[in-house]
Amino acid sequence: MPTPYAVPLPRVRRTRWLALAAAGLTAFAHADAQVLDWRLSGFGTAGWAQTDRPYAYQRFLSDQGSFKRDSVFGAQLDVQFNPAWSATVQATLAPSLSDDHGLAVTATWAFVSWRPDNDWLVRLGRQRIPLFLNTENRDVGQTYDLLRLPAEVYGIAPSTDVTGLSVSRTWQQPAGEWSLDAYAGADDLSVRASSRDLGTQFLRVHTRVVGAALTLRLEDASTFRASLYRATTEKRDGTPLDARYARVDAGFPLGSYYQVSNDLPGPGVQTASSIVNDVVTLGADLNLAPDWRLVGEVARNFQRRTDLGSSTVGAYMALLHRIDRVTPYVVVSHLRSLGASMRNAQALEQASQAAIIPDLALAQRAAGDSIPVYDQTALSLGLSYALTPHSKLKGEWMRTRIGKRSAMVDSPAGGAVVSHELINTLSISYSFVF
Template sequence: MHPRLTPWMSALALGALLLGGNARAEEAVDSGPRLSWSAFGTIGLTQSDQSFTYQRFIKDHATTERDSVLGVQLDAQFSPEWSATVQLRLGPSEDHDARWSLRPSWAFVAWRPNNDWLLRLGRMRVPFFLRSEQLDVGQTYDEARLPTEFYSLAPTSDFSGLNLSRSLWLADGELSIDGYVGQTTLAKRSWQREALPSPVPGQPPLVSAGAQFRRADVDGVGGVLTWRTADTTLRAGLHRLTVGLSDGSSLLVRPVWAPLGPGLGYWQTSNQLPGPGVQEARHFREWLYAAGVDHRFDARWRVVAELMRLRQSGTVLAVDAWAAAATVSRQWGAFTPYVSVAAAHSSADGTAVARALDSTRLPDALPGAPLLNGSMRSAADHTLVFRQTSLALGSSWALDARSKLKLEWMHTQAQQSQLIDVPAGEPLARPRHVNVLSLSYSFVY
């Protein structure tokens, strides 16, 4: 069997098992915990009108890899105060474009001494954004996918650690105060347009062309305020993230101009290359500020809007950007059409550095030029710059209370974007347009 079909056969088999049995199973034992399980999933089909790959999987032929996911969750209630939750997620692997993986996305123990306090310990999803907890559960929102320009910028929203919540029940609604501290290890993907040649003739390249994955350790601490009424949810949060490569290697802080002769020079990106030397760091820090509102004007009209600022200190290669997203929807019976806009724009500093690295080129006849030119292009490929805007028009169709069918057209304009796998030989900074058509089926049971 083709290796790409194997996870799909497993997913379909598990889905058939879930659909063929009870939609929700619960077992009560007088002397033991009360157990319940649920399941969710999305089968999604996407296709673009461009030959380059967008958002890691979207291409000019139909693919199911971008949006498809399957999850199962087991909840155990040991007593009125103590409970535990485990959620398994089957989806594309974090560290390989052609593999799928089954991993726990939630695995925590919870203690609720009363209705006002909740303490959780283990692996959980931090509510960075309005709909972070719903990210994998497509049935809970009408869009084909939550805005990528917004939800993909944070390094991660899953942490292993401690979360403390305090709920204040006021006359008009509920105010929740969340504080957390945690750590996670993840694989970050980047796209290398061309191989970085070895300085020794005949030897393999230092870095191969194509998708590159590096593991990073992230330590996070932050707080979130959430206000909920019958019609409105408001959320604001502040988060401090410390990031370092898992293998202990250092990160470039900023390229340095290295003159090589009259009228010649290049941007030095490593102390292994000739030049005055560059500063490196083992870790860098990011500050994430986010705010959002979800408001229903009546039973039919709904507006969801979010704004984020991600600031970095320590390396110019990391994300330093503004991002915003908004969706307006209107329900007509079982149909909910919507229009959604999203944008991500990196700071001028990061954008200028990426363009300088990408546009500087030494004459090919100069000794060592292939390596030096390749080092600049490689560093430009790994500089996390986003300057793009998307417009999406679509509709969901609620087949019943537990499943939705969705159809969406999305148009993206990008001047430069890490979400695009730029073909070899093409510059990073170039106006690019892509249209994406998505069809998906989402369910919860």
């Protein structure tokens, strides 16, 4: 079940695509020894954050503080072979998202571009798809004023990094520039789940993605985007995914429980060979008046073929006001699970509390913890200061209200699900490009 922490996983595949990109560059160089232009650039963010709670929030944060959540460093090489053909390779160094320890190097971009004219662009290879307003530049913190893009929206899609094909068409109109992007590709992911009894676990899956985005950019730099996205996800080892658990009334001593394993008596766990996420997004970045901006995005994730997944709606609204080099801002964001997923997670928690056999209670509790459900609202007050045209210093206070529960919180071992609590987060970061 894809979660906000579904991320590119295998180093072998990333290395292969880097090698293919390098081979492509070499082939073009031999085909046309005259390289018109090349550019090497870099970017990075060093970010520290701390909460007022002892348990983990957004994987890495607690009252101990951490640099892991927001820190990322990258380099990008762009090569122009002729007016029509070019290639891009980008790699980032960041805390690993395929486990909770160490660093990982990821090829976020590794593609060849063909531009037959000014209106068409075709890309083949590893790329980041245009889903949300800042999806493509989300690692480059210097390009936006928020300390970080709201996880309540930007974590909804299973994956925005795919290896495949994209086609873009642009139209110049009196109202502004229209662009339509269509794409198809695939990705290997690691889906994270935190259990109070079993600790952190990662499920390796393969996802196939298709989608399209329509964008309008006005002369005053206002931007509007609407997108449709479908991801079909299956386990990489070919085994089925759990889709539904039947309720069983077995009498004493088992009592009532949910059959979360075929080892328990019952009709059997219902499974699916794959699950589907259909995501619809709308976003707008508006220049309201001189030095005032209003930014908002909403996303709805419809999850198909399972009652144990992440069927969610997320939205945020941000108001920013630039005062010379300083840009204060306020953000309100919300993420909530809909339908059967939250009901099942809550029912499994109740079943675990009612079970008198410890192993049965553990099975119910672990199954409930594995369902990625969310009920949270966040208020953020922040400040961005442009040190130079190429660097920004940011600070932010965020208060998050957890409702029934949230998969962004790792509930402590041996305790109850974290619910109806407030989490205060203080963050500071330095972002740069060169």
